[in-house]
Structures are given as structure tokens and as C-alpha cells.
Amino acid sequence: MEASEVYKCIADSQRLRILNLLEAGPLCVCHLQELLKVSQVKMSKQLAIMKQLKLIESHREGTWMVYSLQSPTNPLLICNLNYLREAECSECNQLQRDLLNRGKLILRITDNGEDCPNGVCQTQGCC
């Protein structure tokens, strides 16, 4: 894949945030929506864009669609995620906060026994 396609993708900070979250583990659409506080339509479209680029992949679990980084993961993407996690800018701080919120979300789901894609929360540190 061309580098510029990856850049165009991560030039949108919402998409960057999604990729950052997915690098930590798979998530279903509704939880991504909740973490990013974004409408269903928009989330679905963002995911479709990245799926088309083969940066992410999805599988169905009942009515849920669970998304994860496509393996083998794109090295340019990983390179940039690693860089941004250490860097200082408001977007970078957001990426950190997102990961913390992901942790809280998973905790809440397991604690409350909330519905979640089949066994994913327990077995894969998600969703």
C-alpha cells in the first residue's frame, strides 16, 4: 500500500484514535462509538474507510461487529502510533486518555456483566 494512503487516513484524528484503540485490542462498533462519543453512521463510515484500506478487519459475533487491526499490521501505522504515544501534543494526550478510558470501559463491562461480543471481554482483554 502507498504511504500517502496511510497518511490520508491518519490525518483524520478520529480515525487515528480508532486505530490507536484497536492496537490495544479488538473492539465492537458500539463500544468504539461510546469511547469516541460519535454517531453510529459516522463511526461505521470511518471503519469502512479503514477496512477498505486493509488497515483493519472485522468479524461478526451475533449482531455485533468486532473490529481489530488487520494482521499483519501495517508497519507505517505502527511506527506512527508508537511515535505518537511518546510525543507531546494535544492529539497525543488524547490517545493516552483513550487508552485509559478503554480500560475503564472493559472494567465496567466485566463488573456489571454487561452484554458484550461472545466471550471477547474475558478472553481477549476486550471488548
Place this chain on the structure above:
Amino acid sequence: MEASEVYKCIADSQRLRILNLLEAGPLCVCHLQELLKVSQVKMSKQLAIMKQLKLIESHREGTWMVYSLQSPTNPLLICNLNYLREAECSECNQLQRDLLNRGKLILRITDNGEDCPNGVCQTQGCC
């Protein structure tokens, strides 16, 4: 500066090529035009975009405008240029070829004693 602004900038492969060339040393507009085979208007506009983002800076030498990476250089930009120089994709190969062509251009200029911004070719490995 926000990361997404850098990404939006380098998502355009022409701008990426310009930045790659400038990382090797300063160049004036007409030589950038020649190396990228692009119209004067377009080159000028691309440079204006990157100057506004403070990724590059310029100074005048007679009628020439000489552009270089703004120092301190943007670390995210450098990180990506370094990555792409080692990577395998058609855009990455283009970056390599551009650097070779830059070498040939400088050689030709010094050999032929072509006009060039004052002393730049001799003293700074350019232009």
C-alpha cells in the same frame, strides 16, 4: 503543532517529495520545479502551504527564493522520512530516485557553471 496537520501535509506525495529533497539540503524553487516536473504555480502553492505550517522556511537570494526545512525540524516529519527511506513502496522508491536526481542536478550545475543562488551550490551541497 498537531500531528494531523503534518499527516495531511505529507499525505500529498508531491509535498512529501519536496520535504524529502529539502531534508538533504536547501533548494530554490526552480530546481524543485525541475526535479519534480511540476508547474511554477503549483510548486509555489505547495511551498506556501508547508511554509504556513512552519515545516519549511525560505530566504531570498537575488531573484531566487531558497527553501529549506525549518529548524528545529519537525520530529514527526523526520521520523517518517527516515522510515520511508528504508521502506518498500513505489512512493518510497520515488523518494530515493529524487535524491539521486538531486545529486545529478547539483553536479550538472557546478560542472556547467550554471546560475544558482549565490554560493549555495558550492558551500552547502546545493542548490
Place this chain on the structure above:
DNA sequence: ACAGTATATACTAAATATTGCATACAACAA
């Protein structure tokens, strides 16, 4: 078969980015 939940897509309007032409400006040389 029907209703409900989760997700995707078609279509449209609005916002942004890109392109090219014409023109302006800045320095220089005659």
C-alpha cells in the same frame, strides 16, 4: 413471521482542497 438491536449503505448537502489562468511583485540588468 415479527419485533428489536447492531451495523451498513445510498443519497444529498455542505465544507475543503486542488488546479489553472491571469496578474502582481521583487530583484536585477541594460
Place this chain on the structure above:
DNA sequence: TTGTTGTATGCAATATTTAGTATATACTGT
């Protein structure tokens, strides 16, 4: 001053991206 070269910019046309509404699909439970 005038002409020339190198470069920048205003403007209009075009292309691309984004955002929202409505609707469709896929699965589940009854």
C-alpha cells in the same frame, strides 16, 4: 526607465471529503 527572470497570489472552476437523514441488512429472541 524598461525589460527580463524568478516567484507569489487572487480568483473561479473543479474535484474530493465530510456529515446527516433515511433506509437497508443481518442477526436474535419470541
